[in-house]
Amino acid sequence: MPEEQLIFSVPENLTLQDLKNWLLEKRPVEESEPAEIQRVFFDTFDWRLFNSGYVLEISAQKPGYLLTWRELGGGKILIQTAIRQIPRFARDLVAPGLRKRLGDLLSGRTLLPKVSVNSVTRELRVINNENKTLMRIEIRHDRAVVPHSTNFFKLPEAVYLYPLRGFEKIAEKVLRQLTRRGKLRPIQEDPLVSALGALGINASSYTNSPAFNFDPKQPAYEALCDVLNRHRLIMEENLAGACQDKDPEFLHDFLHAARRSQCLLHHYHSVFPSKLINIIRQDFDWLEKITAPVRSLDIYLGLFDEFVTRVDANHRVALEPLRHFLEAEKLKEHRLMRVPLESPRYRRTMNAWKDILNSKTLPSDMPEDASKPIIEIASKGIYSIYLELIGKGSDITGPENPDALLELQIIEKRLGYEMETFRNLYPEEEIAPALAALRQLQDNLNTFQNLHLQHGSLLDYSKKMQQQIRTMPVWLEAIELLAADREREEHKMQVEFQARYNQLARKNMRKRFRALFSPS
Numbered sequence: 001m002p003e004e005q006l007i008f009s010v011p012e013n014l015t016l017q018d019l020k021n022w023l024l025e026k027r028p029v030e031e032s033e034p035a036e037i038q039r040v041f042f043d044t045f046d047w048r049l050f051n052s053g054y055v056l057e058i059s060a061q062k063p064g065y066l067l068t069w070r071e072l073g074g075g076k077i078l079i080q081t082a083i084r085q086i087p088r089f090a091r092d093l094v095a096p097g098l099r100k101r102l103g104d105l106l107s108g109r110t111l112l113p114k115v116s117v118n119s120v121t122r123e124l125r126v127i128n129n130e131n132k133t134l135m136r137i138e139i140r141h142d143r144a145v146v147p148h149s150t151n152f153f154k155l156p157e158a159v160y161l162y163p164l165r166g167f168e169k170i171a172e173k174v175l176r177q178l179t180r181r182g183k184l185r186p187i188q189e190d191p192l193v194s195a196l197g198a199l200g201i202n203a204s205s206y207t208n209s210p211a212f213n214f215d216p217k218q219p220a221y222e223a224l225c226d227v228l229n230r231h232r233l234i235m236e237e238n239l240a241g242a243c244q245d246k247d248p249e250f251l252h253d254f255l256h257a258a259r260r261s262q263c264l265l266h267h268y269h270s271v272f273p274s275k276l277i278n279i280i281r282q283d284f285d286w287l288e289k290i291t292a293p294v295r296s297l298d299i300y301l302g303l304f305d306e307f308v309t310r311v312d313a314n315h316r317v318a319l320e321p322l323r324h325f326l327e328a329e330k331l332k333e334h335r336l337m338r339v340p341l342e343s344p345r346y347r348r349t350m351n352a353w354k355d356i357l358n359s360k361t362l363p364s365d366m367p368e369d370a371s372k373p374i375i376e377i378a379s380k381g382i383y384s385i386y387l388e389l390i391g392k393g394s395d396i397t398g399p400e401n402p403d404a405l406l407e408l409q410i411i412e413k414r415l416g417y418e419m420e421t422f423r424n425l426y427p428e429e430e431i432a433p434a435l436a437a438l439r440q441l442q443d444n445l446n447t448f449q450n451l452h453l454q455h456g457s458l459l460d461y462s463k464k465m466q467q468q469i470r471t472m473p474v475w476l477e478a479i480e481l482l483a484a485d486r487e488r489e490e491h492k493m494q495v496e497f498q499a500r501y502n503q504l505a506r507k508n509m510r511k512r513f514r515a516l517f518s519p520s
Helices: 016-024 096-106 168-181 191-199 220-244 248-267 274-302 304-309 313-341 344-358 374-394 402-421 428-468 473-505 507-517
Strands: 006-009 029-031 035-043 054-061 064-071 077-083 112-127 133-145 152-154 158-163
Touching: 006 168, 016 029, 016 112, 016 133, 016 168, 054 077, 064 096, 077 096, 112 191, 133 168, 133 191, 152 191, 158 168, 220 248, 220 313, 220 344, 220 374, 248 274, 248 402, 274 304, 274 313, 274 344, 274 428, 304 313, 313 344, 313 428, 313 473, 374 402, 374 473, 374 507, 402 428, 402 473, 428 473, 428 507, 473 507
Parallel strands: none
Antiparallel strands: 006 158, 029 112, 035 054, 035 112, 054 064, 064 077, 112 133, 133 152, 133 158
C-alpha cells in the first residue's frame, strides 16, 4: 500500500499521453485500462471528521473495499487498508490502531455515507527493468453524484502521485520532471471540498448549540422567540434521522433542542401569553415522555464498550447477553417512539409552533414582561437560578442524600444553558470565569447523575432479563458487578461535590454573579 499521496491540479490541455511521453524519456512506463470507481466519503451526521481536518473514503475492490483515511487538503494518507464490510461504527473495524484513533474522534457516532463521487481513472506505472512498480500516477475525472438522483456535477481533474517505499529518490526525480514539464501544481482545494461546493453542502454550518447575538434592548418576547425558533429548526433537521435511527446523535440533538425549549418555556412563562404557554408546554412535556426511553438506551449502548472494561476478565463475555437485551429493548422502544413522532398530532404541534414563533402579529394578550428588554428578563432569570442553586446546595452536607444532588443537577443544567444562551449580553471577561466555575460543578453533578441512573437501570434490566428470557447465573453476576462499579464511582462524585460547589459559592463568585445579573 502507498505510504504517501500527492494531489495536483491538471493544467488545461494536459493529457495522460503527455505525462506518459515525458516519463518515457527517463524510464519504462505501463498504462492500465481506464477504470470506473465509485468513492464514497463517510463522516458523522455533523461532519465531525471533516471539521477535524480528516477525510474518510471507501471504494470497492475485490473481495471487499479499500478504506483510505487521510488529511484534508494535502491528501496525506494516515491509514489505508482493505476491509471486508463497510463499518457503521469505529468499533466495527478490525485493525486496532484504526479502530482506536477513529473511535476517539467519532465518540460513538455512526459513520454515514455523505458524498458519492464516480471516477473514471487512468493509471500509469513507472517501472524498472524487472517490471517492478516504482511509482503510480493517476488522472481522475471525478463527478459528484447528486443524492437520490442520476444527476452529477463534473469536478476539476486531478493527478494523484503515489511514491512507493524504497524508491523515494526516483519519486523525487519524477516529481521534478512533471512539475517542470507538465506545470503540475499542488491542489488549492481538496477534492472533497470541491464536491461539497458543487453539491451545495456546507459541512461546517451545523451546530446543536447555536450562539446568539442579542441587542440588550430587544423585547424579551422577540428575543425568546428567536431562540425557540432556532431550537425548532434543530428539531426539524434531526427528526427524520431520529425516526430512521440512522445515528443516536440525531435523537440526542432533537431531544437536546426540545429540552432547551422546555427550559425556556417553563422559566420565562411570564413573557408569553398564559393560554399559549400552557398548551405548548404540554406538547413539549409529551415529546420528552415519548423520546426519553430511547435516548437512555442509546446512552447505555454507547457506553457498553466502557462497561465491559469495568468488570474482571472472567465476566466480560458474560455481559454480552445484556448488550443484546438492550439492543432488543431499543428496537422495541424505537418503534413505540416513531409512531407519535410521525403522527398528525406531532405535525400539527410543530406547524402551530412554527406559526407562533414566526408570526409578524403579536398575540393580543401579551403580558407586561414581553416588552421588557431581554437583558432585564435574562438577568433576573439567571440570578434567580443561581440563588436557588446556592441555597439548595448549602443544605447538602454529606454524600448521604443522592436525591438532593439529582435535584441540584437539574438546577445547574438550567443555569448553564441560560448563561450560554444569553452570554453575549454580558462582558466576556466577567462571564467567562463564572461559566468556568459552573462547569466544574456541572462535570461533577452530570457524572453523578449518569452513574446514579446507570446503577439503578442495570439492576432493573437484570430483573427484566430474568422475567423475559432464560438467564444464566454468570450473566447476572456480571451485571451485579457492573452495577456495583457504577455505585462506587457514583460515591466518588458525591465525595467530590463539596469542593466543586464551594468554588461556585465562595464570596468573590457570589459577588461576580450579583454584579453581572442582579437586578438591584
